[in-house]
Amino acid sequence: MNKSLILAASLALGLSAATAVQARQVCHDVQVKHIQSQDSHRLIGTGVGAVAGGLLGHQVGGGKGKTLATVGGAVAGGVVGNQVQKNAQNQKAYYTTERRCEEVDD
Numbered sequence: 001m002n003k004s005l006i007l008a009a010s011l012a013l014g015l016s017a018a019t020a021v022q023a024r025q026v027c028h029d030v031q032v033k034h035i036q037s038q039d040s041h042r043l044i045g046t047g048v049g050a051v052a053g054g055l056l057g058h059q060v061g062g063g064k065g066k067t068l069a070t071v072g073g074a075v076a077g078g079v080v081g082n083q084v085q086k087n088a089q090n091q092k093a094y095y096t097t098e099r100r101c102e103e104v105d106d
Contacts, residue, residue, distance in 0.1 A: 027101040035093045045085025046078045053077015 039045075057073020058066060 022106045023103050024106060025101050026104050027099055029097050030100050031095050032098050033093055033095055035089050037089050037092070039085070042082045042085040042089070045081040045083075045088075047081070049081015049084065050074045050078035053080070 051074070053076050054070050054074035056077070057069040057071070060066070060069040060073075
């Protein structure tokens, strides 16, 4: 009875050791961009651009055309303002390299 218990224990240890050998760690370096801004969604640039575009669009056309020009100007201004703020944030950004590791099965 003791021989079978010892055999079972040694088999269990052998299987767990074999399983542990199959997993290995793979690491790679990743560049991480750090933006020094609290407005990561660029809401300020989008808002200011939308207001400016809406005001400029309101100066064009008459009647329903004036409404359409105002809305179109606000949308276009929002897009432009968002991109202007994005470019400004990218100029102040810095990058670091981080090592990231993960367990993979063979």
